[in-house]
Amino acid sequence: MRAPIGPFDNAVPAPDCLAELTAPVAEAVAGWAGDVPAGQILYVDTDPAIADTGAFVAHYGQGLLGQSANCVVVAAKRGGEVTLAACVVPSGGRIDVNGAVRRHLGARKVSFAPMETAVELTGMEYGGITPLGLPADWPLLVDEAVADMPYVLVGSGRRRGKLIAPGKLFAEIPGAELIEGLAP
Structure with a gap:
């Protein structure tokens, strides 16, 4: 099936390719109970060498x-x-760590978590961390602009592959909080 965005000719419903995902992401997809059907979460295979946004x-x-x-x-x-918390922001924006995130979390200081910590505690690969399958006790802050996108491309939990899903799905992830101006 062709993906709704991007040049991806072979998009597969994520529930049909759980083996391509890390364990926490596969569990989140398999147990998905939101209004957006799990079959609308698509997986596309991509080159892991160019997983970072710019490349x-x-x-x-x-x-x-x-x-x-x-x-x-x-x-x-x-x-x-x-x-620890996770923030989902449009790729073209910069997260307002010392403003919106700090105020929302009631913190004195907020910084990016060390790579080793993020990888170990999420069970995902650096450069592929996705909001699906994050630890349930973490705050999940989602920029409203992401939820408003018709479709969103995000990491799959690995550097190889991406997920594509309707933007409104990100507001349905358990524990997600929509934040205006998270990435002004």
């Missing part, structure tokens, strides 16, 4: 920049305690 859109088309999102793991600190 990806240079290869697959600049138009994907406005149709994709990044999932970033942050560490919020307050009173000696650290809370």
Whole structure:
């Protein structure tokens, strides 16, 4: 099947290719219970060497920049305690870590989580972290612009492959909070 966005001629419903996903992502897809049917979550195979946004859109088309999102793991600190959270923002934007994220999480300081921590605690590969399958106790902040996109391309949990899903799906992920201006 052809993907609804991008130059991908072989899009497969994610429930039909769970073996291509990391365990936490496969479990989230298999157990999906949102209003958007799980069959609308599509998997497309992509080159893992160009998983990072800049290289990806240079290869697959600049138009994907406005149709994709990044999932970033942050560490919020307050009173000696650290809370990990994930933020989903349009790929063309910059996450407002020291403004919107810090205020929403009630933190004194917020920074990007160390790569090793993000990889270990998500069970996903760096450069492929996706909001589906994140630890259930993490806050998940989703920029409203992502939920408003007709379709969104995001990581699949691995550097190889991407997921494409209707934007409204990201507001349906358990624990997701829509935030205006997360990436102004």
